[in-house]
Each structure stands twice: as structure tokens, then as C-alpha cells.
Amino acid sequence: MTPVEDVLRALAPRVLGTLVRRHGDFARCEDAVQEALIAAAEKWAREGVPEHPLGWLTTVAARRYVDQVRGDAARERRELAVLDASPRDALVAPAADAEPARDDLLELLFLCCHPALTAPSQLALTLRAVGGLTTPEIAAAFLVPEKTMGQRISRAKQTLRDAGARFELPSDAEHGPRLRVVLHVLYLVFNEGYSASAGPDLHRVDLTREALRLVRALHERLPASGETTGLLALTLLTEARGRARTGPDGVLIPLAEQDRSLWDRAAIAEATALLTHSLATLPLGPYQVQAAIAALHDEATSVETTDWPQVLALYDLLERLAPNPVVSLNRAVALGMVDGPEAGLAVVDDLDSGVLAGNHRLLAVRAHLLDQAGNRAEAAALFQEAARLAGSRPEQRFLLARAAELFSPRM
Structure with a gap:
């Protein structure tokens, strides 16, 4: 991934969150952000990343949104009335350092994992809207034609509109169940990247990187969530073995035969600290138990020295x-x-x-x-x-x- 792509994927959910918070129309806002990302990828590749990339992207996306509204002949009168009644500066982003920073990641994840959507639609929408992946990239990841994936994403956005989904955190009664869906979607994204279900590559680094980035950002928003902490520890412990999983010819190397000196010890140490704190202070859940199993494997010097009775006890739990x-x-x-x-x-x-x-x-x-x-x-x-x-x-x-x-x- 190029430096420009790294910047764009990090900024995409922030720009989308800003637009959806202002206008409430997820479908149009998401389309506008995708157009802005394409424009930025082309322009920044030639001219370099601008001084205020967030402000640049937000401005372009906001203008694309206005263009969409004005171009919709069937709804032009109603949409223009809304626009005329709104402050004009709401449609053009101020400079990056003039707009108060706000983290909309959690709201976006809950929206993309809305219960009205099917599980495949939740996955696709999360990767596109929050992960910043393009439709062709998502289609390639799940081995479906680009047209099919585009239709799936379009249907998902229409479903959100029909369901009246709002850009807000769910009520306290719904928060736990909805968070479980969000974590499950991120878990599925990571697993598909770590052990691709099909194709020439065992490890899709783009997917595991996106999943890990999103789980880490979610943990920053919800540090008191034991399962969010558990999922972050689990992804770190699992990804830490990534370099040792394949040989020079790309063939899979099982855990028992891996060169453990290639494992990422810094990631293992970070995950172990997270897990230790989580198990001692937060409610226990399945991701924490899976992380504890992964930690036993990662801390052992060999398969023979692994504490298999403890691994078995954790699987029983x-x-x-x-x-x-x-x-x-x-x-x-x-x-x-x-x-x-x-x-x-x-x-x-x-x-x-x-x-x-x-x-x-x-x-x-x-x-x-x-x-x-x-x-x-x-x-x-x-x-x-x-x-x-x-x-x-x-x-x-x-x-x-x-x-x-x-x-x-x-x-």
C-alpha cells in the first residue's frame, strides 16, 4: 500500500462521519466520499499530499454531495429547499485546523452493522465506509464479481434508508447486542485476511491490517469493554505469527514447524499486557478466552512446551x-x-x-x-x-x- 493510500484509508471514516453527521443521508454521503477518495488518489499521486488532507477531502466530498443533491431531478425542489434553509458554510468544510476534531468511528461502525442488514452486507459496508476499501478491492477479497459487490453495497445503503437508520449510538438496551455484531464483523474481516478462504494467497495483509486498525480504534473509544480489548489482543497475538506462516514459495507452514524467532515479540508483549489487564478487571467473554489461548501458543518456545492442559481447559470454557x-x-x-x-x-x-x-x-x-x-x-x-x-x-x-x-x- 502506498503512503497516499494509507492516508486516504485513515481519513475516509472521519470524512464520512462529518458528512453523515451534517446531512444524515448515508447513501449520498458515502458515494460523495468515494468520489472524493478517487479524486484525491489521482491528484495526490501527482502532486503529493496537501498540507491539510482532512480539510481537502471534506471540502471535495461536501461539494460532491451538493452536486448529487442538485442533480437529482425527482427530488430537486425538496433537497434544494433543505439546502437553502441550512447555513451555506455547512456544505463546504473549513480548514482542517478550524474544525473541532470529532471521532465518529463508533457511530459509523454501528450504522454499517445495523441489524436490518444481512451479515455479508455488514461486512461489505464496513470495509467500504469505515475501512476505506474500494468496491473492486472488496469484491476481490470475497471472490465475487465487482458488479455483484457494487449491487450488494447499493442494496445495503438502500436498506439503511428504508429502515430509517440514524447516525447515532444505540440506546443502552441495544448497545451490547449491537457491539457484539460490530466485533463479530471485524473478527470475520480479520479471519478472512489471515486465512483467505480461496485464491492464490494464504494471508491477505490488506484485510488483516484494516481489521486490526479498526479494532484498535474501537478499543480507544471503548477501553472499558472487555470483549473489545479481548479482540484487540487476539488479533495482535494472531497477526504476530504472520511472517512465519508461509515459506519462500508461499506454502503454508503449520504452527508446530514455524520459526518462532520470526514472531513479532513487541505485538505479543502489547497483547499480553492488554489481556492481563482485561482478565483482571473486565467481564469475561469469548474473545478474551480466545486471546488467552493464543497467548499460551505465542509464549511457548515450542509445541512440546505449550501448556496443552491449560489450552484444553480454555477451550472447555x-x-x-x-x-x-x-x-x-x-x-x-x-x-x-x-x-x-x-x-x-x-x-x-x-x-x-x-x-x-x-x-x-x-x-x-x-x-x-x-x-x-x-x-x-x-x-x-x-x-x-x-x-x-x-x-x-x-x-x-x-x-x-x-x-x-x-x-x-x-x-
């Missing part, structure tokens, strides 16, 4: 707090490390008739446990089948390599 087949599948691996592969395979057998049936990760875990139990032939066949079902090419290559190793006689 996580299953009680947030029952989920993926949590149970991860618990099966930990159980195999503590009580032997047969114990882990029993858990996998129970999952085989549920929503994970036929999932490549379920097959890969079964193959891993069968290999540990000494059943090389069946493990190799399952690794091959998992590779056939996997959408990510780095995962496919890793699984096929595992199968080849097992088919080869041991020296």
Missing part, C-alpha cells in the same frame, strides 16, 4: 461461553495433545454429522489425528480429500504435501 463447531474442532486438537489422538478423534466423529460435515478443515484435523495414531494410509487419503475441497491454493499445496509425506515410506 470457550465451548460453554460460545458453543460453536469450529471451537469444538480446535478443542479436538488440544484434547489429542493431552489425552491422545483417539480422544480427539472421538470429538471429530461427533462433528462429522453436523454443519462441518465435508468441510476440508474437519478432514484435515481427522487426518492429523489419524497420523498421530499411526494410521498413515487413511490419514494420507484424507489429506488428499481435504486438499480437493480447500479453496485456498496454499492450503491445497500444504495438504497435498502432507499426503505425499505419508505415502512415502519412513526411513
